[in-house]
Amino acid sequence: MIGYFTFVLHTHLPYVLHHGKWPFGSDWLCEAVAECYIPILNGLNDLEKRGVRVKISMDFSPILLEQLADPEFKKTFSDYCDEKIKLAEDDHALFVQDEKEFEPLALFWKNFYSGAKKKFTEDYDGDLVGAFKKLSDSGILDAMTCGATHGYFPLLLDDRNIRAQIQLAIRTHEKHFGKTPRGIWLPECAYRPRYYWQPQNSNGSLAAFKKERAGIEEILSEFGLEYFVVEGSLTKGGKAMPSYHQLMQSVQHKYLSSDEWQKFLFQTAENKDRSLADIYRVKSTNRDLPAKAPFVFSRDRGTSEQVWSGDIGYPGEPNYLDFHKKHHNSGLRYWKVTGAKVDIGAKEQYNPEIVEDNLYRQSEHFVNLVKQALTEHQAQIGKPGVVCSPFDTELFGHWWFEGPGFLEKVLERLANDKDVILSNCAEIIDAFPEAKTISLPEGSWGEGGGHYVWLNQNVAWTWKEIYALEKQYLEIISEYKKKTSKSKLLKEVLKQAARELLLLEASDWQFLITTESAAEYSTKRFKTHAERLRNLLDIAGNILAGKNENINDDKKYLEVASRDDKPFAEIDLNWWG
Numbered sequence: 001m002i003g004y005f006t007f008v009l010h011t012h013l014p015y016v017l018h019h020g021k022w023p024f025g026s027d028w029l030c031e032a033v034a035e036c037y038i039p040i041l042n043g044l045n046d047l048e049k050r051g052v053r054v055k056i057s058m059d060f061s062p063i064l065l066e067q068l069a070d071p072e073f074k075k076t077f078s079d080y081c082d083e084k085i086k087l088a089e090d091d092h093a094l095f096v097q098d099e100k101e102f103e104p105l106a107l108f109w110k111n112f113y114s115g116a117k118k119k120f121t122e123d124y125d126g127d128l129v130g131a132f133k134k135l136s137d138s139g140i141l142d143a144m145t146c147g148a149t150h151g152y153f154p155l156l157l158d159d160r161n162i163r164a165q166i167q168l169a170i171r172t173h174e175k176h177f178g179k180t181p182r183g184i185w186l187p188e189c190a191y192r193p194r195y196y197w198q199p200q201n202s203n204g205s206l207a208a209f210k211k212e213r214a215g216i217e218e219i220l221s222e223f224g225l226e227y228f229v230v231e232g233s234l235t236k237g238g239k240a241m242p243s244y245h246q247l248m249q250s251v252q253h254k255y256l257s258s259d260e261w262q263k264f265l266f267q268t269a270e271n272k273d274r275s276l277a278d279i280y281r282v283k284s285t286n287r288d289l290p291a292k293a294p295f296v297f298s299r300d301r302g303t304s305e306q307v308w309s310g311d312i313g314y315p316g317e318p319n320y321l322d323f324h325k326k327h328h329n330s331g332l333r334y335w336k337v338t339g340a341k342v343d344i345g346a347k348e349q350y351n352p353e354i355v356e357d358n359l360y361r362q363s364e365h366f367v368n369l370v371k372q373a374l375t376e377h378q379a380q381i382g383k384p385g386v387v388c389s390p391f392d393t394e395l396f397g398h399w400w401f402e403g404p405g406f407l408e409k410v411l412e413r414l415a416n417d418k419d420v421i422l423s424n425c426a427e428i429i430d431a432f433p434e435a436k437t438i439s440l441p442e443g444s445w446g447e448g449g450g451h452y453v454w455l456n457q458n459v460a461w462t463w464k465e466i467y468a469l470e471k472q473y474l475e476i477i478s479e480y481k482k483k484t485s486k487s488k489l490l491k492e493v494l495k496q497a498a499r500e501l502l503l504l505e506a507s508d509w510q511f512l513i514t515t516e517s518a519a520e521y522s523t524k525r526f527k528t529h530a531e532r533l534r535n536l537l538d539i540a541g542n543i544l545a546g547k548n549e550n551i552n553d554d555k556k557y558l559e560v561a562s563r564d565d566k567p568f569a570e571i572d573l574n575w576w577g
Contacts, residue, residue, distance in 0.1 A: 001384060003277065003374035004421045004428050005414055007407070008229055008297065008390040010185050011037070012061035012150055014508035014525075017070055018564045024521040029067055030080035033128065034116040036397035039404035041131050042119065044140060047412060054411040057424040058132070058393065059144035059185035062172035063506070065129055066567035069176060074126040081117035085110055087330035094329065101349060105334045108352060129176050136177055142424035145173040145181040145225075148568070151505035152454050154192035154442060155463065157199060157470045159214050161505065164575040166223055168502070171570045182426045183227040184220060187507050188454065189299070189390075190444035191216050191230055193284030199467060215284035220294050227279075227295040227425055229390050231445035235280070235298040235438075237270040274438070276300055277377035277385030279428065281437040293437055295429045297388040299445065302369050304389055306362075307406075314362045315400040316340055321350050323399055333401075355402050363409035370420060386428055459510040465530050466504060473501050473533070476540050477576045483544070489555065490543045493536055495571045496561050500533035503565060532561050 013032055016025050047054050067073060092106035124131040135141035147153065148168040156162055166184070173181045194215035220228065274280075277300065281293040306313045318337050325335045325347050335347035370387050377385035396403030414422040429435075446453035455463065480486065480494060504526065512522040539554045 001421060002371065002378055002419050003384040004386045004423045004431070005370050005374075006297075006386070006388055006422075006424050006428060007056050007411075008144075008185070008388060008425065009040075009056065009058040009393040009396070010146070010390060011058055011064060011393040012146060012187075013064050013067070013394070014150065014506050015063050015067065015503055015565070015567060017067050017073065017076070018566075019525060019528075020521070024518050026076050027080060029073075030077050032394050032398060033068075033077055033120070034081065034084075034113065035401065036394050036404070037128055038116050038119050038124075039397050040393065040407065041124070041128070041135075043404050043408035043411075044135055047408060047415075048138070048140065052412050052415050054140060054415045055142070055422050055424040055427065056140065056411065057142040057144060057183070057426070059146045059183070060129075060132070060173075060176075061146040061150055061185075061187075062148045062169045063150065063503075063567060065172060065176045069127075069129050070567075074121075077120055077126075078117060081113045081120075084113040084332075085117075087332060088113065091327060091330050091332060102334050105350065105352075106332075109332050133177050136179070142183070142426040143173070143177050143179075143181065144183040144185055144425070145169045146185045147187040148172065149502040149506045150187040150508060151502070152187055152190055152451075152507040152510070153216055154190050154444075155199070155451060155455060156505060157467045158474060159219065160474060160576050161470055161501075162216070162219055163222070164498070165502070165505070166219060166225070167575045168568060168571065170223060170225075171572075172568065175570060181225070182429075184225045185390075186216065186228050186230075188444045188446055188511075189229060189231050190446075190451070190454075190507075191228075191234060191440055192442045193439060194218065194287075195284075199463065215282075217282045217284065217294050218287070218289055221289040221291045224291055225294060226292075227297060227429055229297045229299065229388065229425075230440065231443060231449060232276045232299045232301050233449050234440045234443045235296065236274045236276055275377050275381050275385060277373055277387055278381060279386050279432055279435050281435050282440055283437050284439050295425075295432075295435060296440065297386065297390075297425060297428075299390050300373060300387045302373055303366060303387060304391070306366060306369065307389070307391060307400075307403075308395060311340060314358075314366075314406065315395075315403070317355075317358050317362070317402075319351070319355055319358055321352075321401040322347050323401075355405075359402060359405050359409055363406060363413055366406075366410050367413045367417065367420075370414070374420065386432075388425075453514050454507055454510040456514060459513050462510055462513075462526055465526075469501060469504065469530060469533050469537070472537050473497060474576060476537055476544070477573060479544055480540070480573070481577065487543060489551075489558075490540060491573070492562075493540045493543065493554070493558055494573055496558055496565070497533055497536040497540060498571050498573065498576070499565050499568060500529045500536060500561070502568070504529040504533060529565070532565070536561065 013029055016028050019025055021027055088106050088110035092103060095102045095106055120126060136143040146169060147165040151165045153162050170180060196210055197213040198210045276298040279295050279297055282296045283293040316337060318339050320337050321333055322335045322337045325344050326333055334350055336350040338348045373387050374385050396407050414420055443449045509522040509526040512518040535557060
């Protein structure tokens with residue numbers, strides 16, 4: 001045995017229910033369910049039925065769990081599939097008259113969405129969270145949690161907001177999975193050690209606010225979380241390997257010169273004594289932690305690059321489905337990648353029947369990369385190592401349509417391999433209880449290894465809003481706690497204000513604005529939550545001051561906000577204490 005391997009899939013979408021349909025809104029969630037979550041569930045269940053015992057780690061952001069478990073989602077997804085089936089049928093009717101070569105592909109898409117709907121309604125009984133829970137209960141799935149709404153921890157103004165994100169995450173996970181999570185995916189793999197922190201704006205100048213902040217690992221330890229994942233450059237040093245390079249490249253070139261870009265790079269000298277195929281405990285202070293220092297898994301560079309890169313990785317295979325070219329009538333995809341430099345108008349017809357050989361070959365190549373990394377680690381360190389390959393779950397199926405098939409083949413190969421133990425993060429830390437303790441620098445898995453994607457000239461205004469509203473919310477909560485008699489209305493207003501604050505903190509808004517992939521939608525969503533939070537805090541302030549002349553209007557406003565933004569029934573105002 002030369003070591004262990006684990007996939008870590010990060011499963012998250014922002015809160016889109018009740019906030020639009022197409023192109024951004026509930027269709028976004030339905031798309032991920034049809035193309036990613038159901039195919040991955042199918043693959044894991046098929047492996048189990050065939051007697052192939054696999055292990056995998058997946059985190060589920062609490063805000064995604066709440067959407068998937070929303071009773072309204074069952075009908076939303078069924079309607080979505082019906083729409084797609086009808087579009088495929090309409091395309092088929094067109095192709096019968098012209099472009100007959102596309103007829104089989106129109107039927108392919110009709111069958112795809114019919115199959116997704118059948119699986120969802122019959123096999124999974126409209127309960128995807130329950131389907132993943134079964135895999136967790138059987139020991140196949142190590143289910144991790146994430147920040148409640150994917151808040152970007154290092155940049156939040158006050159640690160109370162990080163603690164609230166984590167406590168709500170644990171409570172929500174327990175509700176849906178029936179157990180406490182052992183691990184957490186830090187949103188955007190963003191980590192910050194303990195130091196005197198000052199909020200920064202886009203040009204790097206410091207605000208007047210300065211305070212010693214706990215290291216993220218200290219806060220995780222408070223709540224018994226045992227492990228997390230970071231970009232490899234934080235562990236070993238060197239230049240970060242971005243996760244969103246293709247989305248960011250054009251933006252970087254548009255707004256920054258090469259000299260300006262250098263100041264955003266989080267690059268340190270490589271530590272030759274550390275290996276990415278080792279796991280460590282993390283501690284950034286001499287203070288005693290409430291529990292043992294949490295473990296950290298480091299993103300393996302070789303295997304990760306082969307999967308996420310459309311330029312040199314597997315998704316760029318010419319025979320695979322092209323993500324970008326869509327039919328003008330239906331938006332369905334009928335063309336293959338064809339080649340890296342092929343113009344979109346020259347794309348050739350996709351044939352799903354010829355991709356299997358590529359998946360077989362690429363899965364074999366991937367397993368060999370895993371073995372190579374473990375062999376090199378053992379030669380360097382003298383003991384078995386761990387290769388950790390973390391990815392966004394949505395890569396498998398949405399961005400890379402054939403991705404779930406690749407995932408299934410790799411898992412099967414590794415489950416039957418005599419040299420590598422296919423495992424998950426929870427089982428691996430049990431096998432390495434005496435790991436070495438190290439400190440980590442600040443950073444993320446974003447472009448440049450730092451905070452640029454979430455803090456730049458295009459999104460600096462969002463942090464100004466967040467900081468002012470964070471501060472105001474914490475002040476009102478402090479006043480609320482001093483009250484001996486608390487009205488039910490005030491409590492409900494503050495709970496809804498907490499939801500709006502949590503949704504405002506989501507890192508998705510800055511990401512989508514920076515990458516220009518949904519800038520208008522994200523800006524609107526951010527401003528909507530900011531306005532609702534501001535109004536709810538005004539209502540709470542009036543109630544605290546004994547001003548009740550607008551009480552009926554206040555109740556109506558709360559009703560509207562609660563109808564649109566209604567995740568997390570379990571919110572506890574004490575979490576912001």
